[in-house]
Amino acid sequence: MPPLTVIFLGPQGCGKGTQLKLLAEHLSKTDPARSVLTPSMGSMLRSFSEQDSYAASLLRPILERGELVEYAVSVPLFGNYLLEQVKEDQHVLVDGFPRSIEQVTFLDSAVRFYKHQNPVVIRIEISDEESLKRLALRHRSDDTPDAIRARLAWTRKAEKEIEEWFRGRPGYRFVEIDGEGFIEATHAKVLEALQLS
Numbered sequence: 205m206p207p208l209t210v211i212f213l214g215p216q217g218c219g220k221g222t223q224l225k226l227l228a229e230h231l232s233k234t235d236p237a238r239s240v241l242t243p244s245m246g247s248m249l250r251s252f253s254e255q256d257s258y259a260a261s262l263l264r265p266i267l268e269r270g271e272l273v274e275y276a277v278s279v280p281l282f283g284n285y286l287l288e289q290v291k292e293d294q295h296v297l298v299d300g301f302p303r304s305i306e307q308v309t310f311l312d313s314a315v316r317f318y319k320h321q322n323p324v325v326i327r328i329e330i331s332d333e334e335s336l337k338r339l340a341l342r343h344r345s346d347d348t349p350d351a352i353r354a355r356l357a358w359t360r361k362a363e364k365e366i367e368e369w370f371r372g373r374p375g376y377r378f379v380e381i382d383g384e385g386f387i388e389a390t391h392a393k394v395l396e397a398l399q400l401s
Contacts, residue, residue, distance in 0.1 A: 205235050206322075207295050207321075208231070208295045208296070208297075208324070209295075209315060209322070209323035209324070210224075210227065210296070210297045210326060210398065211298045211311070211325045212297070212299050212327075212328065213325060213326070213327040213363060213366065213367075214327050214328035214363075215332070215356055215360065215363075216335055216355050216356060217334065217335035217338035217339040217342075217352075218328040218330045218335065218383045219330075219383050220299045220300065220328060221244065221300075222387055223383075223390060223391060223394050224242055225242075226387070227297055227394055227395075227398075228242050228295075231295050238293060238295060239291060239294040240294065240296075240297065241291070241295065241297070242296075242297045242298075242299065243285050243289070243297075244299040245281075245282060245299065245303070246299070248281045248285060249263065249267060249277075249278070249281065250267070253267055267346050268348075269351055270346060270350070270351030270352060270353075271354060271358070272358050272362070273303075275304070278303070279306075282310070283314070286314055286318070290318050303362055303366075304366075305362070305369060322375065322376075322377065324379065324397070325370045325377070325379065326379050326380075326381065326394060326397060327363070327378070328381055328383035329380055329381070329383060330383045330384050332356055332360075336349070336353075336356075339352050340352075379397040381394065381397060
């Protein structure tokens with residue numbers, strides 16, 4: 205099995221993080237000699253926002269309002285993570301990045317720099333109603349109804365442009381799967397899309 209590069213996209217609550225975790229577990233079992241790197245933009249931002257710095261104090265209200273985080277914060281955080289964590293010959297599974305077309309071009313440059321071949325973009329689709337229902341169950345401080353609706357609004361708008369970019373880019377494979385069903389069913393679809401089942 206060659207190393208996989210998988211980029212998970214989809215609206216909030218679609219299960220990107222859960223599916224990434226399940227895929228990482230599957231790869232660890234079926235390809236134990238190769239490590240799995242799982243950068244999560246949301247985790248990076250939440251962790252950074254808890255620091256005692258000026259930048260963190262500016263970031264906190266942006267996260268609370270559910271707004272798109274500026275390139276000046278998201279890209280350096282993601283780039284530094286890759287610089288410190290990427291190793292040769294490992295699987296890389298990305299959650300929550302890119303969220304804008306500017307982030308897409310940065311991610312593309314990282315894919316090329318680290319020589320990752322044939323990346324697969326998996327978009328997990330659910331309705332806005334399902335997203336609201338699922339996020340309400342997480343009980344996170346930044347998951348207020350207004351913040352959720354704000355995030356969904358800019359996510360839907362941005363992902364149309366992001367999807368068009370990936371679909372038209374040589375070397376990438378774009379797959380859309382239905383994430384409305386049970387977690388196990390969605391996981392099976394992910395494995396099928398990656399030809400791992």
